[in-house]
Amino acid sequence: MSDPVPVALTRLALTDFRNYNATSVELNSRMVAFVGDNGAGKTNILEAISFLSAGRGLRRATLSDIARADGSGGWAVSAILDGEFGETRIGTGLTAGEPGRRVRIDSEEARSSEALLEYLRVLWLVPSMDGLFTGSASDRRKFLDRLVLSLNPSHGRMVASFEKALRQRNRLLSEGGTPEYLDAIEAQVAELGTAVALARSETVSLLAKTLEAQKQLGLPFPSAEIHLQGAFETATIGMSASDREDCYRDLLVEGRFRDRAAGRTLDGPHRSDLYVVHSEKQMPAAQASTGEQKALLIGLVLAHADLTSSISGMTPILLLDEVAAHLDPGRREALFTRLEVLGGQVFMTGTDENLFKDLPSAAQIFEVANGGIALS
Structure with missing residues (x-):
């Protein structure tokens, strides 16, 4: 290379x-x-x-x-x-x-x-990210999507299209859309959501390997282990891309009544989370001290910079x-x-x-x- x-x-x-x-x-x-x-x-x-x-x-x-x-x-x-x-x-x-x-x-x-x-x-680390591990899953998804974007330039557009399709489905549910209309929009949600999930999963896998290699450098920063987790990941583990898409579409059909009552779509990669572990202590990053969390975040960003360089050229x-x-x-x-x-x-x-x-x-x-x- x-x-x-x-x-x-x-x-x-x-x-x-x-x-x-x-x-x-x-x-x-x-x-x-x-x-x-x-x-x-x-x-x-x-x-x-x-x-x-x-x-x-x-x-x-x-x-x-x-x-x-x-x-x-x-x-x-x-x-x-x-x-x-x-x-x-x-x-x-x-x-x-x-x-x-x-x-x-x-x-x-x-x-x-x-x-x-x-x-x-362009990658960054700013003070507003200090609460990443203790903040909302939504903040961690945005952080992860930014990591993915540096490796996959089309990811931002894919996430935006997925979120738009979710909003359209939610509106159809609230307005009593016909099953035919719901079938059509759910096919879009399943296709886009599966693409987003796969891009995230691939980035997490590559970054996990980079973090493991970085551990061997002996840097004075705690090592992190990262995982993508959520109900969607659990339901589709080990499946091919096409099977994941079919599974997601079935979940959406089965969840129409529940989602209509909730006013939002409850299944999918829009509810996934980036789970980070302090490797040496084998404890969730959210439970680490403030200083350890900052050091873990620096290590993550350094590893991501290394990975971005390798993948993007x-x-x-x-x-x-x-x-x-x-x-x-x-x-x-x-x-x-x-x-x-x-x-x-x-x-x-x-x-x-x-x-x-x-x-x-x-x-x-x-x-x-x-x-x-x-x-x-």
């Missing part, structure tokens, strides 16, 4: 994005840190980079809320990317009054943000928001070393420049203040 293609941003520009009027930064390192006080806009920079990929960005914010308060009502993010296709200019943004964001690649408008996945994969861009501040010096140094070995471009944030003293000498450290970004 050939080595993955290195991918890196060499320039980033923001216009009317959050607290930034118009600012740009030249990038010449694979290790980049943004340092500044709380509220200075460090995370806003990471969020801007996250929009250079498919989806809703790392905050999942309403697009209009991202626009600068005293700006035009729209916003834009653009970058120059060095990757598989040489130098590529990519950009995205919102025009005031329009419903969705536009994407341009080398001055040509793309049909959707999914087109960006051909050029780069390109090194991912990794966004780590306030991660260094939660690690002791030994773990922080180990993290930086591992990130360097992985070879992808990494953007980090912190309030203290000393947090990044163990970065390689070629790293860039920027000061963020008053809506500006300056090299330290």
Whole structure:
């Protein structure tokens, strides 16, 4: 297997994005840190980079809320990317009054943000994910679907279509739709749901193997074991894709009366959960200490970055928001070393420049203040 293609941003520009009027930064390192006080806009920079990929960005914010308060009502993010296709200019943004964001690649408008996945994969770890293991199953499914998306660019569209079909079925049930209409929509739900479930299952299986291999590296982070679990997984274990689809369709038909009474569909992969175990202690991650949960999550993200590089054939861009501040010096140094070995471009944030003293000498450290970004 050939080595993955290195991918890196060499320039980033923001216009009317959050607290930034118009600012740009030249990038010449694979290790980049943004340092500044709380509220200075460090995370806003990471969020801007996250929009250079498919989806809703790392905050999942309403697009209009991202626009600068005293700006035009729209916003834009653009970058120059060095990757598989040489130098590529990519950009995205919102025009005031329009419903969705536009994407341009080398001055040509793309049909959707999914087109960006051909050029780069962006992964992230942010403080809002700290409660992943103790939060809702819905949050863990969204986390898992983001992991799948970096390996399977069509997954986001598949999940959206599945959720749309579920809503249509629920509406038909509530409005007393005929059996013929229900048969038709349930066939769609079963086909789409099975595809979503299989993509998740394959990603979990691949990531579990990567986590096992990572365990042999002796990193100072606890190892995780991961499993996809739920009633749908239990009912369809060991089945072929076609048999899973048939089984799901039968479950939907049998559950019509119950689902009509409940007002929602109670069977399917939309109720699955990502179950994570602290490997060394053989305990659910949800029962681990706060520090252990953070370390488990870092290990998961590192393994996923490694897997993404292997499957996609390109090194991912990794966004780590306030991660260094939660690690002791030994773990922080180990993290930086591992990130360097992985070879992808990494953007980090912190309030203290000393947090990044163990970065390689070629790293860039920027000061963020008053809506500006300056090299330290």
